Structure formats: C-alpha cells, structure tokens
Amino acid sequence: RKPHIVFLYYYFPPMGGGGVQRIVKWLKYLDYSHLDVSVITVKESHYYAADPSLLQEIPDAVRIVRTDSFDPFRLAAWLKKRDTSPKNKELPRESSDWLRRLSAAVFIPDSRVGWFPFALMALLHLHREHPIDGVVASMPPYTAGLVGAAFHAWQQVPLILDYRDAWCGNAYFPKRPGMVEKIHQWLEKTVLNHASGVVFVNPALQRHVKARYPLNTPGAQTVIRNGFDPDDFRDLPVPPPAPPVRVGILGSVYSRGNRPLLLLNAISALVREEPELKDRLRVCFIGKWSPGFLEFARKFPFPEMIEWHPYLPHHQALQEAAKCHALSLTIEDIPGSHAITPGRIYEYLALRRPVLAICPPGSDLASLVESTGAGTVIAPNDLEGLKQAIRALLRNPDAFTPPENSGYLTTFSRQEQTQQLYQFLQHVLDF
Known part of the structure; x- marks a missing residue:
C-alpha cells in the first residue's frame, strides 16, 4: 500500500489567511500516485478570515476529517448564533490586544488547547481504519504539536513538526508570566523529544530552536520556506x-x-x-x-x-x-x-x-x-x-x-517546495 501521511492542521479552508496557504499548496502539488493523504482539522466556525475558494485547490484524493473543538472563538460563534438581538453583532477578533494577553496568560499552550481531545481521538480512529505511517503537525497552534506527541507516545507513529513560528521567544507574543513560560518551555521540549523530524520555515527559526534545545531537536531537519504559487x-x-x-x-x-x-x-x-x-x-x-x-x-x-x-x-x-x-x-x-x-x-x-x-x-x-x-x-x-x-x-x-x-x-515556488517536502518525508519515514 501507499504510505499514509496525516497532516494535522487547525488552520484550513474555508479559513483564509497566510498560514492556510502553506498546506493548501502542499496538497495541491503532492503526488498522490505515491501517497495516501489525510488532513485532520476543525469544523467550520468563526474565524476572522474566510476564503472558501481555497477548497477548490485541494485534490479529491485528500481525505479531510473535521472535528469539534472547545476553543473560545468557536464558543463565541455558538453564543452569537443563539443571540438574536441586533446589538453587538461583531465577534471579538483574535487580534484584539486583551484577547492576546488573556490567551498568553491562561491558555496553555494556546487558545486551541480545546482541540486536543478531538484531534487525538480523530487520529486514533483514522489509524484503526487506515493505518498511519507519519503525522505532520503544523505549529501554530502549538496544540497540534501536543496532539502529535501524544499520538506518537500511544501508537509510536513517527511525528514531523512543521514550525511556522517560534513557540517560546516569539516576538509577536505578549510576555508570559514566569511560571507559565517555564511550562511552555517544558512542553516544547517534550514535543521535540517525540519528533522524528522537523521542518522549519526559515534558517533563523531553525537556529533559534536548536539554540534553545540543543539536546532535544531531532537530527532530521530541513528548511522549507513559505513561497508563492505561479x-x-x-x-x-x-x-x-x-x-x-x-x-x-x-x-x-x-x-x-x-x-x-x-x-x-x-x-x-x-x-x-x-x-x-x-x-x-x-x-x-x-x-x-x-x-x-x-x-x-x-x-x-x-x-x-x-x-x-x-x-x-x-x-x-x-x-x-x-x-x-x-x-x-x-x-x-x-x-x-x-x-x-x-x-x-x-x-x-x-x-x-x-x-x-x-x-x-x-x-x-x-x-x-x-x-x-x-x-x-x-x-x-x-x-x-x-x-x-x-x-x-x-x-x-x-x-x-x-x-x-x-x-x-524558482526556489520559492510552491511546486518546488512541495517536492522538497516529499523528499524529506521519504528520508524521515523511509519509504
């Protein structure tokens, strides 16, 4: 049988935005004559950016599994549906300063942690139906890394992390309280210990993670930048x-x-x-x-x-x-x-x-x-x-x-980058 690869991607169409482009273009250009591919993501809900047209770029060969999630923005969307009053129709935006500070202080590792049990159960069920040979977990949200690490601990299926942004030491994040930061560092180290390979979005991020966790970063590493689709x-x-x-x-x-x-x-x-x-x-x-x-x-x-x-x-x-x-x-x-x-x-x-x-x-x-x-x-x-x-x-x-x-x-063409991804999967998963 063909190797079965599962992409663990919270941000997925009909969501839009920059982070969604990476997985959409990888799926568009992967060679399905050699791979069986699934995506585990969330059911459609509130998100600031919607771009349903991106679904048209995803080949029919991709198996898409959508799960529930207990996260604050899905809850906000559900409450708004039940509220028929005309006031305050706009949902809170994730870029709101107070929401970002709240998320940094309260939710560990991030506001998507409520996706963890649903995504893990979906992986286990999919593994029973269609045995999985490798999981690619895209971070952020860093919850995806925790799901992949837990699944690896349970089933010993190789985990590959796709680091799109730094977890600890991220310039965009509000400063976390000291004890909260220590928990994040411990979680990131744990996730890295479970990974068989890591894809970094640029060389500087690769150096950043290796410097923080020299003994925990797996030897199989590559850099696949973001890019553009001609x-x-x-x-x-x-x-x-x-x-x-x-x-x-x-x-x-x-x-x-x-x-x-x-x-x-x-x-x-x-x-x-x-x-x-x-x-x-x-x-x-x-x-x-x-x-x-x-x-x-x-x-x-x-x-x-x-x-x-x-x-x-x-x-x-x-x-x-x-x-x-x-x-x-x-x-x-x-x-x-x-x-x-x-x-x-x-x-x-x-x-x-x-x-x-x-x-x-x-x-x-x-x-x-x-x-x-x-x-x-x-x-x-x-x-x-x-x-x-x-x-x-x-x-x-x-x-x-x-x-x-x-x-x-050409280096930044999504087609070229997808070929790099395929070669890295071959190397790490040995198929």
Whole structure:
C-alpha cells in the first residue's frame, strides 16, 4: 500500500489567511500516485478570515476529517448564533490586544488547547481504519504539536513538526508570566523529544530552536520556506499611472511586532516638510489590523493618504497588491524578531515590485531582500533613511528593475517546495 501521511492542521479552508496557504499548496502539488493523504482539522466556525475558494485547490484524493473543538472563538460563534438581538453583532477578533494577553496568560499552550481531545481521538480512529505511517503537525497552534506527541507516545507513529513560528521567544507574543513560560518551555521540549523530524520555515527559526534545545531537536531537519504559487499571479493588473504612488502593505498588522509605525511617521514628516507630497503618495493596507494599531493610525495627521481594504480572499488581495507601485512590510526590533520572515514577502517577490523592508539588519528578512535584490532594507529606527527611500520612490516610481535572472524565484515556488517536502518525508519515514 501507499504510505499514509496525516497532516494535522487547525488552520484550513474555508479559513483564509497566510498560514492556510502553506498546506493548501502542499496538497495541491503532492503526488498522490505515491501517497495516501489525510488532513485532520476543525469544523467550520468563526474565524476572522474566510476564503472558501481555497477548497477548490485541494485534490479529491485528500481525505479531510473535521472535528469539534472547545476553543473560545468557536464558543463565541455558538453564543452569537443563539443571540438574536441586533446589538453587538461583531465577534471579538483574535487580534484584539486583551484577547492576546488573556490567551498568553491562561491558555496553555494556546487558545486551541480545546482541540486536543478531538484531534487525538480523530487520529486514533483514522489509524484503526487506515493505518498511519507519519503525522505532520503544523505549529501554530502549538496544540497540534501536543496532539502529535501524544499520538506518537500511544501508537509510536513517527511525528514531523512543521514550525511556522517560534513557540517560546516569539516576538509577536505578549510576555508570559514566569511560571507559565517555564511550562511552555517544558512542553516544547517534550514535543521535540517525540519528533522524528522537523521542518522549519526559515534558517533563523531553525537556529533559534536548536539554540534553545540543543539536546532535544531531532537530527532530521530541513528548511522549507513559505513561497508563492505561479498560478496565482496570472493576469494580474498593473499599477495605474502615478501620481499618486501607492505603497501596499499586505496581511495582518498586530499590536506588537510588525506595526508600520516608522513608515507612517516618515510620511508624516515628509509631508510637513513638503506639503505637496500629500497628493503624490498613498498607503494601502490590505488585510486586518489590531485595535492597538488602528488607534495609532487614527492619530495620523493626513488620513486621506491612507486606503483601508479589509480582509479579502487571497486572489482578490493579490489583485489589490498588484495595483501598488511598491510594497512594504515591517518587523520591529524586539527579541526574537530576527527569526521572523512574513509569508507575504514571497508574494512581494513574485509581484516584482520594489520592497521597502523595515526590519533589523542581519535578520532573515533583511538577508532575503538583499540577496534577491528585491528592494531596500531600512532599520526600524532609521527615520531619515526611510524618508530618503520614499523620496527616491516618488522621484521615479518606475526606476526599480527586478533582477534579470529571476531564477531565484524558482526556489520559492510552491511546486518546488512541495517536492522538497516529499523528499524529506521519504528520508524521515523511509519509504
């Protein structure tokens, strides 16, 4: 029989968002003549991002098992269905600052811990019906790693961890109380001890985890970055004639870690120096934003320079991004930020627009932008440097020329990356 691989993925269509793209594209490009593939995920419920169109990309050969889950946002959705009053129709958003702090302090390892018993029971049942040869658990949520570790302890089925973000030492997470942090460290170490292999989303994250747990990280490791699917970039529009020059910011903006504060401050300073720039520049946010960041943005003195496009399905978001003359992203200079590479950067590369990367020099993101010639890296405290980069963009928005040798893009193709995954599965599971 063909090896049976189970992907343990909480975030799965019809959910949308950046984290969902990884599994969707892997499933799209896997070779089902050599593999039997299942996915264990949750039943449809409240989530800030919905993109049912992604389900169309998943081959019929994939067996999808959906479970219940006791998590706070599913509970909120259930309560809202029972509440017929017109007041307070909007569900709390996971980017809300107080919810993130509550989650960090109360839920261990995360707010999806209520999925644990359902996912584990689903694995055991599936194993009885269709014996499993390997489990790939994607983190976050880190609950998925606990499920995979428990299943390995019970059934000795090899576990492969897909680290998309750091568990401990994550720059985006609120600080945890001391004892809570120690529990997280113990859990992460335990999960690593049960793993036969680990996939890391970038080399910096690999170094980060190995440095924290040198004796617990399994020897079988590989780096498979996020990427882009060439099919998503066919027939996209081009930017309209400038002015105004449109600078796009795609994806989520949190209350900590990736706020484009320097960009807005630089634009504000430029307009004060040269008021005519107010009509020559626009910042286009495409995605979702934390209340904390929105509070800052509301104080921006030139609101007419900002366009807000709430969360859009993936292809529509790319349509909007393609209309921009340049693209920007920010990683703040805080502990752990060196290991963060936002998934949107690979789609920025595929769009072949100049990138304003505001991030710590020497970080994985900075190295990626510099090595590909994709744009300019500005330190998160370099206001003058960013003002200079914006002035250059305004002088000639068409001056940027993507590298002639775009062979580097092949490395970030989802099809190429899925082949890397298949080879790693072969190596770890020995089939």
